[in-house]
Amino acid sequence: MTGGAGAGGARLRLVRPEWLDPEDERTARAVWSRIAEPGDRDAAVFVREHGPGPALARVLGGARVPRTTGARGRGGPERPGAGAPAGGDAADGWRERLAVTDPRRDLATLHRFGGRLLVPGDAEWPAGLDDLGDRRPFCLWVRGALDLGQVCRRAVAMVGSRASTAYGETVAAQIAAGLAERGVTVVSGAAFGIDAAAHRSALAFGGATVAVLACGVDRPYPRSHERLIDRIVAEGVLVSEVPPASSPTRWRFLERNRLIAAMSGATVVVEAALRSGALVTAREAEDLSRQVAAVPGPVTSVASSGCHLLLRDRAAGCVTSAADVHALVARIGEAEPDPPSGPRAAHDDLGPLDLRVFEAVPVRSAAPTASVARTAGLGLPEVEPALGRLDLLGLVRREGAGWRRSPAPRRRPGAPAG
Amino acid sequence: MTGGAGAGGARLRLVRPEWLDPEDERTARAVWSRIAEPGDRDAAVFVREHGPGPALARVLGGARVPRTTGARGRGGPERPGAGAPAGGDAADGWRERLAVTDPRRDLATLHRFGGRLLVPGDAEWPAGLDDLGDRRPFCLWVRGALDLGQVCRRAVAMVGSRASTAYGETVAAQIAAGLAERGVTVVSGAAFGIDAAAHRSALAFGGATVAVLACGVDRPYPRSHERLIDRIVAEGVLVSEVPPASSPTRWRFLERNRLIAAMSGATVVVEAALRSGALVTAREAEDLSRQVAAVPGPVTSVASSGCHLLLRDRAAGCVTSAADVHALVARIGEAEPDPPSGPRAAHDDLGPLDLRVFEAVPVRSAAPTASVARTAGLGLPEVEPALGRLDLLGLVRREGAGWRRSPAPRRRPGAPAG
Numbered sequence: 022m023t024g025g026a027g028a029g030g031a032r033l034r035l036v037r038p039e040w041l042d043p044e045d046e047r048t049a050r051a052v053w054s055r056i057a058e059p060g061d062r063d064a065a066v067f068v069r070e071h072g073p074g075p076a077l078a079r080v081l082g083g084a085r086v087p088r089t090t091g092a093r094g095r096g097g098p099e100r101p102g103a104g105a106p107a108g109g110d111a112a113d114g115w116r117e118r119l120a121v122t123d124p125r126r127d128l129a130t131l132h133r134f135g136g137r138l139l140v141p142g143d144a145e146w147p148a149g150l151d152d153l154g155d156r157r158p159f160c161l162w163v164r165g166a167l168d169l170g171q172v173c174r175r176a177v178a179m180v181g182s183r184a185s186t187a188y189g190e191t192v193a194a195q196i197a198a199g200l201a202e203r204g205v206t207v208v209s210g211a212a213f214g215i216d217a218a219a220h221r222s223a224l225a226f227g228g229a230t231v232a233v234l235a236c237g238v239d240r241p242y243p244r245s246h247e248r249l250i251d252r253i254v255a256e257g258v259l260v261s262e263v264p265p266a267s268s269p270t271r272w273r274f275l276e277r278n279r280l281i282a283a284m285s286g287a288t289v290v291v292e293a294a295l296r297s298g299a300l301v302t303a304r305e306a307e308d309l310s311r312q313v314a315a316v317p318g319p320v321t322s323v324a325s326s327g328c329h330l331l332l333r334d335r336a337a338g339c340v341t342s343a344a345d346v347h348a349l350v351a352r353i354g355e356a357e358p359d360p361p362s363g364p365r366a367a368h369d370d371l372g373p374l375d376l377r378v379f380e381a382v383p384v385r386s387a388a389p390t391a392s393v394a395r396t397a398g399l400g401l402p403e404v405e406p407a408l409g410r411l412d413l414l415g416l417v418r419r420e421g422a423g424w425r426r427s428p429a430p431r432r433r434p435g436a437p438a439g
Numbered sequence: 440m441t442g443g444a445g446a447g448g449a450r451l452r453l454v455r456p457e458w459l460d461p462e463d464e465r466t467a468r469a470v471w472s473r474i475a476e477p478g479d480r481d482a483a484v485f486v487r488e489h490g491p492g493p494a495l496a497r498v499l500g501g502a503r504v505p506r507t508t509g510a511r512g513r514g515g516p517e518r519p520g521a522g523a524p525a526g527g528d529a530a531d532g533w534r535e536r537l538a539v540t541d542p543r544r545d546l547a548t549l550h551r552f553g554g555r556l557l558v559p560g561d562a563e564w565p566a567g568l569d570d571l572g573d574r575r576p577f578c579l580w581v582r583g584a585l586d587l588g589q590v591c592r593r594a595v596a597m598v599g600s601r602a603s604t605a606y607g608e609t610v611a612a613q614i615a616a617g618l619a620e621r622g623v624t625v626v627s628g629a630a631f632g633i634d635a636a637a638h639r640s641a642l643a644f645g646g647a648t649v650a651v652l653a654c655g656v657d658r659p660y661p662r663s664h665e666r667l668i669d670r671i672v673a674e675g676v677l678v679s680e681v682p683p684a685s686s687p688t689r690w691r692f693l694e695r696n697r698l699i700a701a702m703s704g705a706t707v708v709v710e711a712a713l714r715s716g717a718l719v720t721a722r723e724a725e726d727l728s729r730q731v732a733a734v735p736g737p738v739t740s741v742a743s744s745g746c747h748l749l750l751r752d753r754a755a756g757c758v759t760s761a762a763d764v765h766a767l768v769a770r771i772g773e774a775e776p777d778p779p780s781g782p783r784a785a786h787d788d789l790g791p792l793d794l795r796v797f798e799a800v801p802v803r804s805a806a807p808t809a810s811v812a813r814t815a816g817l818g819l820p821e822v823e824p825a826l827g828r829l830d831l832l833g834l835v836r837r838e839g840a841g842w843r844r845s846p847a848p849r850r851r852p853g854a855p856a857g
Contacts, residue, residue: 057797060818088821109792113818121813192738270798272791317735317747320610320759329735332750334759339750340758341738373690374527379474380688395539398476400531403506 024118035081036057036117040125043074048124050160052077055127055264057120057159059276063088063111065155069126073159079120086112098279100366117225127365130265134239135254136164146282147173149267152309156279164238172229173260176206177346178285180278181215181292186324187213189292192316196291199343201228205350208233208285210277211246211253215291215299220253229258231284237261257403260284277301286350287312293323293327300327303337314338363384371411374399378407379426381415387423453499453534458543461492466542468558468578470495473545473682474536475577477694483530483573488662491577498537548683552657553672554582565591565702570727576680576698582656583649583676590647590676594624595764596703596724598696598717599633599710606743607633607710610734612640614709617761619646623768626651626703628695628708629664629671633717638671648675649702653695654687655679666821696720704768705730707758711745714853718745721755730767732756787828792817796825797834797844805841 028119040048050073057064067086068076080086088111131138139146139161147170150157163169181189197219207223209216211232223230223396227239236242238261241250253259262280263273278298282288282305290313293299306313315337316403318325331337340346381397382388388396394404408424412416417424447675458466468491475482485504498504523663549556557579565588568575581587595618599607599804615625615637625641627634629650641648650671654660656679659668671677680698681691695717700706700723708731711717724731733755736743749755756765793822799815800806808815812822826842829835836845 037770056816061816109821110818113814113820114816117809117813117818188737188739195444207448270795272795272798316738317743317750317757318605319737320734321606325735326759329757329759332735333759339735339743339747341747341751345751377688377690380690391535394532395535398474398479398532398536400528400535403527 031058035120037078037081039284040123041074041077041081043072043078043272046073047138047140047160048128049077051124051127051138051264052119052122054162054262055122055267056080056115059158059273060156061111061153064115065157066157067111068159069155077119082114082194084112085110085285086115103345120400127264127266130239131162131164134164134265136162136238139163139169143170145170149173149283149285149309150280153279153283158280161264162238162261162397163258164254165227165254165260166254167231167258169231169258169260171207172231173208173284175204175350176208176229176231176285177350178208178281178288178302179215179219180209180281180288181219182294182297182299182324182327183213183216184294184324185218185292186216186322188318188322189316190218190326193218193291194320196289196316196343196346197222197228197230198226198342200245200346201226203343203347205230205408207340208281210234210281211243211250211259213243213246215293217246219248219291220249220257223250224256227288232257232259233277233280233284234259234269235263235273237263237265237267238317240268242269243425274298275301279305282311283309285311287314287346289346289349290328290331290337292316292318294323295326295330297327300331303331303335305333305411312338314340314346314349316340333395337414371416373402375407375410379411380405382408382411382417382424382426384426387420387425389423393424410431453538455496455499456541458541459492459495459499461490461496464491465558466546466579467491469542469545469556469682470537470540471577472580472680473540473542473685474498474533477576477680477691477696478574479529480573482533482577483575485529486577487573492767493535493647498533502530503528504533507740528723529710536815545682545684548657549580549582552582554656557581557587560589563588567591567701567703567727571697571701572661577697577715578658578680580679580682581676583678584671584672584674585649585676586646587649587676587678590624590649591626593622593768594626594647594649594703595768596699596706596720597628597633598627598699598706598708599637600712600714600717600742600745600759601631601634602742603636604740606736606740607734607742608636610736611709614707614734614758614761614764615640615646615648616644616784618712618764619644621769623765624649626699628652628699629659629668629677631661631664632673633711635664635667637709638667638675639684642670642674650675650677650725651698651702652677652679652687653681653691653696655681655683655685656685658686660687692716693719697716697723699754700724700729703729703802705732705764707731707764707767708733708746708749708755709733710736710742712741713744713748715745718749721749721753725753730756732758732764732767734758781839789834792821793825793828796822800826800829800835800842800844802844805838805843811842819820 046075063086145168193215200207201223206229208220208231209219213438220230238259282302284372288303288306290299290303303313315328315331376399381393394401415427418427463766481504506527563586575792611633618625619641624647626649627637636649656677696719700720706721706724708717708721720733733746733749750757795815801809812819833845835842
């Protein structure tokens with residue numbers, strides 16, 4: 022089959038490429054990931070209605086696909102009337118790119134890097150992505166040692182500002198370490214700051230980690246994280262929805278966040294300013310009914326202001342440790358937050374009447390029982406046995422005809438006596 | 440009238456004092472505040488059933504009042520079977536103290552300090568205390584320049600650890616200052632740490648402040664806060680439910696917290712460790728259906744761990760500023776939290792298509808329109824008008840036959856053109 026030029030007036034005319042096989046869904050999905058931008062709902066709907074291969078054939082055949090949504094993703098502005106109007110033809114854009122697309126080249130590049138293409142239905146496909154509906158990626162370009170589907174079964178997204186503080190990085194490292202020790206995968210974006218701290222700590226503690234890029238998996242970004250990303254490939258998984266050689270655009274960064282949120286059971290914002298992309302990831306997680314949590318920080322630190330916004334206005338959970346985070350993703354009863362702890366005083370376990378009597382016994386000198394009763398505001402029939410109990414606990418002692426507190430109250434020795 | 444000794448076997452026998460006038464409710468309440476410990480429900484129920492004066496006469500007459508609750512207040516342990524059993528006679532304790540009580544002396548002391556006694560129903564009585572039911576204090580011993588009922592109409596309790604950090608004290612001072620500027624009264628306990636920082640800052644900014652003591656208003660505690668407390672008397676209000684010369688016991692500290700919570704529309708825990716009394720105040724506020732909020736801090740600081748507990752497990756609101764706190768107590772619409780702010784980029788207001796086109800325009804060299812279209816994944820019919828809009832906004836400019844980004848993107852000049 023050859024020919025099949027476009028039908029529209031001034032439209033770009035394309036020759037049907039030799040690689041096009043409408044039955045080959047994998048290749049067609051790889052092509053769609055190249056010609057449609059992440060989050061392009063018109064493409065998703067068109068592919069859902071016709072199937073990936075036949076949809077491509079229709080595009081080549083000059084199909085018109087009126088743009089319905091402005092190709093808007095979550096990250097874009099949502100004010101009605103802002104920017105360009107809808108009403109263009111989405112297929113024009115796909116054809117512009119189709120003219121210079123060859124999936125065989127993209128797949129060869131991927132294989133040269135030891136990678137693999139995942140499509141929905143594959144055993145390794147992360148089930149959480151299916152919750153995205155028409156915002157589900159066409160495919161994933163993946164490199165790495167671990168099974169992506171498997172490691173995402175117990176996974177937490179840890180995200181935050183690139184402009185992080187030492188505090189934020191320390192807490193990110195502590196939480197990621199604790200998650201690694203609990204067998205929970207850390208999903209993040211390989212960016213500077215919080216992302217890198219989380220990945221590095223997960224790796225250092227032998228945990229699984231997944232980095233989702235906004236660019237091709239063959240060209241690590243940021244460049245200075247090349248060694249980190251190499252290590253993620255060697256011991257974790259590197260993922261992107263855009264093909265090799267794709268550059269990271271602001272749009273792709275915004276849309277990438279939905280993948281991080283969808284692949285994880287919960288999203289934790291460790292440290293984020295008010296306009297951080299981490300808040301977009303949190304919103305994606307909310308929209309997916311995933312747990313969202315934030316780590317508090319000093320209210321005097323603008324680097325934590327986004328976290329406080331989440332806690333204040335968006336009902337995010339407050340997490341301070343890996344145990345708290347683990348409780349978000351664990352089945353009920355499987356994990357509990359750290360119990361409150363702190364120094365306990367010897368009289369902490371006293372009943373209310375014993376406490377009143379204890380407090381009525383002087384520290385520096387002895388007082389007769391009647392005086393203790395008056396101070397405590399209790400009758401002798403109650404005060405006398407209470408003093409006996411306190412004596413047994415080592416909290417008070419007789420001195421002459423009276424009572425005074427023991428000089429160094431001991432810890433309560435087991436069960437109450439008497 | 441004389442005589443009227445007790446009827447019980449080994450019970451204390453009292454002569455009916457000359458000051459007792461069952462019609463004089465004020466004096467009777469002053470006596471009850473001396474003979475019953477704060478939060479003594481048996482006393483509250485007995486007084487409610489008979490009236491303050493007649494209830495006193497009954498006590499003098501040897502009435503038996505089986506203890507039903509162990510005189511337990513909120514602060515006491517609540518484990519069943521802990522400590523002393525119920526079943527004693529509460530009136531025995533009241534009689535022990537009644538034998539050495541003379542309300543004329545207590546009131547004379549109060550007046551010598553320029554104070555006044557408030558009882559329920561007085562114009563100056565804080566209405567919020569009535570929400571305490573049988574835990575409402577019998578009366579209040581008050582010193583100070585302001586009308587207590589009035590200043591409590593818009594009041595926030597600010598509480599926290601005595602062992603505070605510089606961070607906690609700074610934030611307490613900032614919030615108290617902002618509340619003072621907004622005409623909101625700061626209620627606290629005059630303790631070291633957060634309490635003192637809140638009082639001092641409210642005073643410094645000309646705001647109203649109320650200190651609720653666990654001891655008599657004639658004997659400031661802690662002693663080293665004598666000057667602070669003098670200033671609160673001079674410019675605010677000093678309050679206690681126990682009579683002059685009463686000492687501050689642990690029990691009274693615990694029960695005092697219910698007054699702080701009840702007199703305030705909201706309770707803010709600024710900085711508190713896990714076993715801080717501030718958490719008791721927060722629990723009291725919850726039980727009274729008052730707003731409870733906590734200021735987050737570094738998760739690495741144990742001084743903030745109680746705040747994080749409130750945020751994590753007890754659904755406290757997250758507050759970071761006086762504006763946040765003000766929103767808790769203000770009528771809806773009367774105040775709003777600070778809007779998120781932060782640096783905005785020139786392209787922040789772009790619609791999604793314009794943003795895609797903007798991102799496809801190179802920074803360092805010019806590219807022809809067709810190349811921009813391919814990079815953006817959009818058709819020429821959409822790209823050309825988008826470039827026109829971006830040009831009008833000063834974000835891109837023509838160069839030769841192509842387009843490049845403007846060197847220094849300007850802020851968006853008003854409404855979108857074209």
